[in-house]
Amino acid sequence: MNYPNGIQKEYHNLTSYGNRGMSLEEDLNITNEYYREKNIAVIYKKPTPITIYKVDYPSRKDAVIKEARFKIPSTTDYNGIYKGKYIDFEAKETKQKTSFPLSNIHKHQLEHLKKIEEHGGVGFLIVRFNYYGETYLLDNKALFHFLENENRKSIPYSYFQEYGKKIPIGLRPRLDYLKLIEVIL
Numbered sequence: 001m002n003y004p005n006g007i008q009k010e011y012h013n014l015t016s017y018g019n020r021g022m023s024l025e026e027d028l029n030i031t032n033e034y035y036r037e038k039n040i041a042v043i044y045k046k047p048t049p050i051t052i053y054k055v056d057y058p059s060r061k062d063a064v065i066k067e068a069r070f071k072i073p074s075t076t077d078y079n080g081i082y083k084g085k086y087i088d089f090e091a092k093e094t095k096q097k098t099s100f101p102l103s104n105i106h107k108h109q110l111e112h113l114k115k116i117e118e119h120g121g122v123g124f125l126i127v128r129f130n131y132y133g134e135t136y137l138l139d140n141k142a143l144f145h146f147l148e149n150e151n152r153k154s155i156p157y158s159y160f161q162e163y164g165k166k167i168p169i170g171l172r173p174r175l176d177y178l179k180l181i182e183v184i185l
Contacts, residue, residue: 024093028175030174042082053067088116089123122139127171139165146159
């Protein structure tokens, strides 16, 4: 662009990088905090069960864990209650363009999600495709339909587009996934 007095400046295409650096876990934690503040739902990230073996105590308030191991395999990432229903879900991110690798979900997590449904709770998977900047909710019905009928090592991106529900990114809440599970309830 040419300005008065011979000053020249280049025009740079303004590209939105709104979600760069924001992980799925951060987005969900912000969303769940919003749900709790507005008394919409009570959903928390589950802590990973660990056994601590070594701790350094430079001072009483500055203890640092130096060595720890997982106690037992963790179930899923998040759980809580919404409209009287127990909610339980796993959240994953992938850099893959064409599919979500099933190796990203452990067998015991799938078994746990199945048990949630058997006992009347609502279980689902939230997957972010980082390449596209898109996040999908795949309910248990669609997830287990795929697992029982396909012999693949990954769930195609197109399956998420067809059978999942795309979660729009907003400000507050960041990822309003509860609006999408209304049809499951």
